[in-house]
Amino acid sequence: MVRILFVAAEAAPLAKVGGMGDVVGALPKVLRKLGYDVRIFMPYYGFLPDKMEVPDKPVWVGNAMFQTFQVFQAVLPGTDVPLYLFGHPSFSQRRVYYGEDEDWRFTLFANGAAEFVWNYEWKPDILHCHDWHTGMLPVWMHQSPDISTIYTIHNLAYQGPWRWRLEQMTWCPWYMQGHNTMAAAVQFADLVNTVSPTYAEQIKTPAYGETLEGLLSFISGKMRGIVNGIDTERYNPEKDRYIMEPFGVDTIERRAPNKIALQEEVGLEINRGAFLMGIVSRLVEQKGLDLIVQMLPQFLGFTNSQLIVLGTGDRYYETQLWEMAGRFPGRMSVQLLYNDALSRRVYAGCDAFLMPSRFEPCGISQMMAMRYGCVPIVRQTGGLVDTVSHNNPATDSGTGYCFDRYEPLDFYTAMVRASEAYRFPDKWQRLQQRGMRQNFSWEKSAVEYVRMYKEVLGLPLDEPVVTAADELAVAPPVATQPSTDKPAATK
Numbered sequence: 118m119v120r121i122l123f124v125a126a127e128a129a130p131l132a133k134v135g136g137m138g139d140v141v142g143a144l145p146k147v148l149r150k151l152g153y154d155v156r157i158f159m160p161y162y163g164f165l166p167d168k169m170e171v172p173d174k175p176v177w178v179g180n181a182m183f184q185t186f187q188v189f190q191a192v193l194p195g196t197d198v199p200l201y202l203f204g205h206p207s208f209s210q211r212r213v214y215y216g217e218d219e220d221w222r223f224t225l226f227a228n229g230a231a232e233f234v235w236n237y238e239w240k241p242d243i244l245h246c247h248d249w250h251t252g253m254l255p256v257w258m259h260q261s262p263d264i265s266t267i268y269t270i271h272n273l274a275y276q277g278p279w280r281w282r283l284e285q286m287t288w289c290p291w292y293m294q295g296h297n298t299m300a301a302a303v304q305f306a307d308l309v310n311t312v313s314p315t316y317a318e319q320i321k322t323p324a325y326g327e328t329l330e331g332l333l334s335f336i337s338g339k340m341r342g343i344v345n346g347i348d349t350e351r352y353n354p355e356k357d358r359y360i361m362e363p364f365g366v367d368t369i370e371r372r373a374p375n376k377i378a379l380q381e382e383v384g385l386e387i388n389r390g391a392f393l394m395g396i397v398s399r400l401v402e403q404k405g406l407d408l409i410v411q412m413l414p415q416f417l418g419f420t421n422s423q424l425i426v427l428g429t430g431d432r433y434y435e436t437q438l439w440e441m442a443g444r445f446p447g448r449m450s451v452q453l454l455y456n457d458a459l460s461r462r463v464y465a466g467c468d469a470f471l472m473p474s475r476f477e478p479c480g481i482s483q484m485m486a487m488r489y490g491c492v493p494i495v496r497q498t499g500g501l502v503d504t505v506s507h508n509n510p511a512t513d514s515g516t517g518y519c520f521d522r523y524e525p526l527d528f529y530t531a532m533v534r535a536s537e538a539y540r541f542p543d544k545w546q547r548l549q550q551r552g553m554r555q556n557f558s559w560e561k562s563a564v565e566y567v568r569m570y571k572e573v574l575g576l577p578l579d580e581p582v583v584t585a586a587d588e589l590a591v592a593p594p595v596a597t598q599p600s601t602d603k604p605a606a607t608k
């Protein structure tokens with residue numbers, strides 16, 4: 118059976134700050150069903166014992182960067198995916214990112230992962246690395262021809278902090294890109310992918326390449342674009358115990374109480390007819406926050422619409438939104454926090470979801486919104502192009518509202534068109550149902566990942582990888598931990 122180790126800083130539901138956590142938490146369990154022995158290696162953050170049982174005894178003790186670390190083996194809650202936790206005091210605080218030592222502790226983490234795969238009894242055939250935190254692994258793995266590497270770019274904008282210090286820590290000279298772990302991985306990984314076909318093309322241009330467009334164009338032969346899925350088991354409006362009233366595509370009339378409950382919960386006027394818009398996001402420039410700050414006061418001023426924002430991020434946007442909410446009491450609510458349960462209630466209660474991103478590698482939130490019958494209003498960029506299509510009431514087609522240019526008025530027009538369409542309940546309901554019927558499950562995208570794994574191992578693409586004997590023992594017997602749907606720590 119092919120063995121794959123995912124190395125990442127996040128894995129939902131244990132540690133999730135954004136979409137990468139969703140991917141690393143959901144894809145391995147689907148791949149295991151397809152017959153691959155997939156495991157995860159991630160840091161042992163200080164808040165993990167609140168969410169799961171971690172054994173006291175490590176399965177392995179190693180050394181890297183003159184430090185001793187321990188590796189604990191557990192199981193990702195709600196799945197059968199074995200989880201290796203990298204234990205070192207630098208991760209014992211209750212945070213995932215930020216801090217003065219961000220560069221150092223993630224370099225240590227990547228070093229620890231390398232030592233682990235070189236020396237531990239279970240050896241992967243493929244090391245699947247995610248984002249800058251794990252970027253040096255493909256460089257170091259060049260001394261191990263028996264281990265292939267795949268690198269997934271979730272967000273090109275984050276290429277690692279304090280690069281001059283990174284170079285001193287990675288012990289890799291400039292031609293190995295020791296100062297920029299994202300570039301290092303792109304250059305040295307056997308295959309590279311990003312999380313949607315459109316973004317895979319866009320990042321070869323200066324507008325989206327974040328200064329790596331030259332390198333990305335150069336390696337385009339080994340570059341793939343695979344659209345993300347969502348965890349349709351965890352995020353299922355028919356069974357979600359965090360929402361007021363479960364509903365499905367054929368029982369969409371049962372969705373209405375969720376809107377009233379949400380209005381009540383976040384302090385909005387109870388108004389069944391108001392056009393309720395939602396945002397669940399990291400509050401950063403990428404997500405089009407400047408368009409929101411510019412246009413929402415006008416839109417709220419001229420219509421009877423309402424807005425709820427759930428997110429954390431840049432202090433500037435947090436302050437702007439907070440100040441705006443003060444100008445629209447009962448019409449706008451800002452929740453500056455990370456809360457998975459509330460995010461589900463926003464998806465289930467709002468009429469529309471705003472995502473006017475400046476750039477978007479894929480985007481998970483718009484898919485979650487559609488799954489919960491919330492109509493996305495998005496800018497046509499990156500993965501939003503691949504997952505949302507424009508509503509055409511004449512032909513009853515499309516799943517949301519899309520605009521093209523990153524201009525306040527274009528965004529405004531899209532919101533006006535959506536709020537006008539909302540006045541026709543039957544058509545609006547059919548639009549919601551079209552979104553809910555989309556197949557965003559990981560099963561579809563997992564097949565494309567399998568193709569990549571076969572390609573990197575040099576296996577024939579049209580033949581199954583697993584042998585009959587393997588199929589009988591699809592996964593090693595590991596106990597399944599009960600699911601903890603507790604939200605992760607704030608950023």
Ligand SMILES: Nc1ncnc2c1ncn2[C@@H]1O[C@H](COP(=O)(O)OP(=O)(O)O[C@H]2O[C@H](CO)[C@@H](O)[C@H](O)[C@H]2O)[C@@H](O)[C@H]1O
Pocket residue numbers: 134135136137139140270271272312345397398399427428429454455456457460477478479480481482483485500
């Ligand atoms: N305050 C809050 N409370 C609760 N939940 C919150 C929250 N803020 C955000 N979330 C959740 O975090 C996830 C956000 O995922 P996205 O993919 O939309 O964006 P992100 O930019 O983080 O991911 C990056 O990586 C992913 C994965 O590849 C790409 O899809 C994306 O384009 C790229 O920018 C969603 O599951 C959302 O519900």
